[in-house]
Amino acid sequence: MNMLIHAHSGLRWVVLLLLITATFKALMKWRSNAPFTEGDRKLNLFTMVSAHIQLLIGLALFTMSTKVNFSGEAMKDPVQRFFLAEHSVMMILAIVLITIGYVKSKKAIEEAKKFKVAFTYFLIALLVLLAGIPWPFRNLGAAWF
Numbered sequence: 809m810n811m812l813i814h815a816h817s818g819l820r821w822v823v824l825l826l827l828i829t830a831t832f833k834a835l836m837k838w839r840s841n842a843p844f845t846e847g848d849r850k851l852n853l854f855t856m857v858s859a860h861i862q863l864l865i866g867l868a869l870f871t872m873s874t875k876v877n878f879s880g881e882a883m884k885d886p887v888q889r890f891f892l893a894e895h896s897v898m899m900i901l902a903i904v905l906i907t908i909g910y911v912k913s914k915k916a917i918e919e920a921k922k923f924k925v926a927f928t929y930f931l932i933a934l935l936v937l938l939a940g941i942p943w944p945f946r947n948l949g950a951a952w953f
Protein backbone atom coordinates (compact mmCIF):
# COMPACT_ATOMS: atom_id res chain seq x y z
CA MET A 809 0.00 0.00 0.00
CA ASN A 810 2.81 2.38 1.01
CA MET A 811 4.78 1.37 -2.07
CA LEU A 812 1.78 2.05 -4.27
CA ILE A 813 1.35 5.54 -2.79
CA HIS A 814 5.05 6.26 -3.48
CA ALA A 815 4.80 4.93 -7.04
CA HIS A 816 1.63 6.98 -7.61
CA SER A 817 3.19 10.09 -6.10
CA GLY A 818 6.43 9.78 -8.12
CA LEU A 819 4.71 8.91 -11.37
CA ARG A 820 2.84 12.20 -11.23
CA TRP A 821 6.11 13.91 -12.25
CA VAL A 822 6.59 11.57 -15.21
CA VAL A 823 3.01 12.21 -16.39
CA LEU A 824 3.39 15.96 -15.92
CA LEU A 825 6.78 16.12 -17.66
CA LEU A 826 5.57 14.10 -20.65
CA LEU A 827 2.29 16.01 -20.87
CA ILE A 828 3.96 19.44 -20.67
CA THR A 829 6.55 18.42 -23.31
CA ALA A 830 3.90 16.94 -25.63
CA THR A 831 1.64 20.00 -25.27
CA PHE A 832 4.46 22.47 -25.89
CA LYS A 833 5.85 20.50 -28.82
CA ALA A 834 2.40 20.21 -30.43
CA LEU A 835 1.92 23.98 -30.18
CA MET A 836 5.36 24.77 -31.61
CA LYS A 837 5.05 22.33 -34.51
CA TRP A 838 1.47 23.36 -35.25
CA ARG A 839 2.52 27.02 -35.42
CA SER A 840 5.53 26.32 -37.64
CA ASN A 841 3.67 23.92 -39.99
CA ALA A 842 6.19 21.17 -39.23
CA PRO A 843 5.65 17.59 -40.39
CA PHE A 844 4.18 15.07 -37.90
CA THR A 845 6.90 12.48 -37.30
CA GLU A 846 6.97 9.04 -35.72
CA GLY A 847 8.75 10.71 -32.78
CA ASP A 848 5.77 13.02 -32.27
CA ARG A 849 3.37 10.08 -32.26
CA LYS A 850 5.58 8.19 -29.79
CA LEU A 851 5.79 11.14 -27.40
CA ASN A 852 1.98 11.38 -27.43
CA LEU A 853 1.73 7.62 -26.97
CA PHE A 854 4.10 7.57 -23.98
CA THR A 855 2.17 10.46 -22.44
CA MET A 856 -1.06 8.45 -22.74
CA VAL A 857 0.51 5.23 -21.46
CA SER A 858 1.99 6.97 -18.38
CA ALA A 859 -1.47 8.42 -17.64
CA HIS A 860 -3.06 4.96 -18.00
CA ILE A 861 -0.56 3.40 -15.60
CA GLN A 862 -1.35 6.20 -13.15
CA LEU A 863 -5.05 5.41 -13.60
CA LEU A 864 -4.50 1.74 -12.72
CA ILE A 865 -2.49 2.57 -9.59
CA GLY A 866 -5.06 5.23 -8.69
CA LEU A 867 -7.94 2.76 -8.98
CA ALA A 868 -6.06 0.28 -6.78
CA LEU A 869 -5.45 3.01 -4.19
CA PHE A 870 -9.09 4.01 -4.38
CA THR A 871 -10.13 0.58 -3.10
CA MET A 872 -7.45 0.43 -0.36
CA SER A 873 -6.73 3.95 0.86
CA THR A 874 -7.70 5.01 4.37
CA LYS A 875 -8.43 8.40 2.78
CA VAL A 876 -11.33 6.93 0.79
CA ASN A 877 -14.45 6.10 2.78
CA PHE A 878 -17.98 5.66 1.62
CA SER A 879 -19.73 6.70 4.80
CA GLY A 880 -22.02 9.71 4.76
CA GLU A 881 -19.52 11.53 6.96
CA ALA A 882 -16.85 11.39 4.24
CA MET A 883 -18.22 14.38 2.35
CA LYS A 884 -17.97 16.54 5.49
CA ASP A 885 -14.22 15.96 5.86
CA PRO A 886 -12.13 17.99 3.35
CA VAL A 887 -9.42 15.30 2.92
CA GLN A 888 -11.92 12.45 2.57
CA ARG A 889 -14.04 14.43 0.13
CA PHE A 890 -11.02 15.42 -1.92
CA PHE A 891 -9.86 11.84 -2.52
CA LEU A 892 -13.32 10.30 -2.78
CA ALA A 893 -14.73 12.84 -5.21
CA GLU A 894 -12.54 15.69 -6.48
CA HIS A 895 -9.24 13.89 -7.10
CA SER A 896 -10.67 10.77 -8.68
CA VAL A 897 -13.21 12.54 -10.90
CA MET A 898 -10.78 15.22 -12.11
CA MET A 899 -7.96 12.76 -12.77
CA ILE A 900 -10.21 10.37 -14.69
CA LEU A 901 -11.49 13.31 -16.75
CA ALA A 902 -7.91 14.42 -17.51
CA ILE A 903 -6.92 10.88 -18.54
CA VAL A 904 -9.98 10.60 -20.82
CA LEU A 905 -9.00 13.92 -22.46
CA ILE A 906 -5.41 12.71 -23.00
CA THR A 907 -6.74 9.50 -24.57
CA ILE A 908 -9.17 11.33 -26.90
CA GLY A 909 -6.38 13.77 -27.84
CA TYR A 910 -4.03 10.93 -28.72
CA VAL A 911 -6.60 9.01 -30.79
CA LYS A 912 -7.96 12.07 -32.62
CA SER A 913 -4.48 13.34 -33.38
CA LYS A 914 -3.45 9.94 -34.73
CA LYS A 915 -6.57 9.70 -36.90
CA ALA A 916 -6.40 13.23 -38.34
CA ILE A 917 -5.15 13.33 -41.92
CA GLU A 918 -3.78 16.86 -42.13
CA GLU A 919 -0.47 17.40 -40.33
CA ALA A 920 -1.47 20.74 -38.79
CA LYS A 921 -4.73 19.19 -37.53
CA LYS A 922 -2.78 16.41 -35.78
CA PHE A 923 -0.87 18.99 -33.75
CA LYS A 924 -3.86 21.25 -33.17
CA VAL A 925 -6.02 18.41 -31.80
CA ALA A 926 -3.22 17.07 -29.57
CA PHE A 927 -2.43 20.57 -28.28
CA THR A 928 -6.05 21.42 -27.47
CA TYR A 929 -6.91 18.22 -25.59
CA PHE A 930 -3.54 18.02 -23.83
CA LEU A 931 -3.70 21.62 -22.64
CA ILE A 932 -7.16 21.18 -21.09
CA ALA A 933 -6.03 17.87 -19.55
CA LEU A 934 -2.95 19.60 -18.12
CA LEU A 935 -5.04 22.31 -16.46
CA VAL A 936 -7.43 19.72 -14.97
CA LEU A 937 -4.45 17.66 -13.72
CA LEU A 938 -2.77 20.63 -12.10
CA ALA A 939 -6.04 21.55 -10.37
CA GLY A 940 -6.69 17.99 -9.16
CA ILE A 941 -3.29 17.04 -7.74
CA PRO A 942 -3.09 17.06 -3.91
CA TRP A 943 -0.16 19.52 -3.80
CA PRO A 944 1.40 19.75 -0.29
CA PHE A 945 0.35 23.41 0.06
CA ARG A 946 -3.29 22.31 -0.15
CA ASN A 947 -2.89 20.55 3.20
CA LEU A 948 -4.38 17.25 2.13
CA GLY A 949 -1.69 15.19 3.80
CA ALA A 950 0.20 14.45 0.58
CA ALA A 951 3.89 14.94 -0.23
CA TRP A 952 5.96 16.33 -3.13
CA PHE A 953 7.29 12.92 -4.17
Ligand code: HEM
Pocket residue numbers: 813816817819820823859862863865866867869870873874875876891895896897899900903937941942949950951952953
Ligand atom coordinates in the same frame (compact mmCIF):
# COMPACT_ATOMS: atom_id res chain seq x y z
C1 HEM B 1 -2.62 11.34 -13.86
C2 HEM B 1 -3.45 11.11 -12.88
C3 HEM B 1 -3.13 11.18 -11.42
C4 HEM B 1 -2.17 11.90 -10.75
C5 HEM B 1 -1.13 12.85 -11.33
C6 HEM B 1 -2.33 11.60 -9.33
C7 HEM B 1 -1.55 12.13 -8.32
C8 HEM B 1 -1.68 11.81 -6.98
C9 HEM B 1 -0.81 12.31 -5.93
C10 HEM B 1 0.36 13.26 -6.15
C11 HEM B 1 -1.24 11.76 -4.75
C12 HEM B 1 -0.64 12.00 -3.36
C13 HEM B 1 0.36 10.92 -3.00
C14 HEM B 1 1.05 11.23 -1.69
O1 HEM B 1 0.44 11.02 -0.63
O2 HEM B 1 2.19 11.72 -1.73
C15 HEM B 1 -2.39 10.92 -5.04
C16 HEM B 1 -3.09 10.21 -4.11
C17 HEM B 1 -4.19 9.43 -4.38
N1 HEM B 1 -4.73 9.18 -5.63
FE1 HEM B 1 -4.07 9.94 -7.41
N2 HEM B 1 -3.39 10.72 -9.17
C18 HEM B 1 -3.91 10.44 -10.42
C19 HEM B 1 -4.99 9.62 -10.71
C20 HEM B 1 -5.77 8.99 -9.77
C21 HEM B 1 -6.97 8.23 -10.05
C22 HEM B 1 -7.58 8.06 -11.45
C23 HEM B 1 -7.45 7.76 -8.86
C24 HEM B 1 -8.66 6.95 -8.53
C25 HEM B 1 -9.70 6.78 -9.28
C26 HEM B 1 -6.53 8.21 -7.82
C27 HEM B 1 -6.65 7.93 -6.48
C28 HEM B 1 -5.82 8.38 -5.48
C29 HEM B 1 -6.00 8.06 -4.06
C30 HEM B 1 -7.10 7.19 -3.46
C31 HEM B 1 -4.97 8.71 -3.38
C32 HEM B 1 -4.73 8.70 -1.84
C33 HEM B 1 -3.74 7.62 -1.47
C34 HEM B 1 -3.44 7.67 0.02
O3 HEM B 1 -2.65 8.55 0.43
O4 HEM B 1 -3.97 6.86 0.76
N3 HEM B 1 -5.53 8.95 -8.40
N4 HEM B 1 -2.64 10.97 -6.40
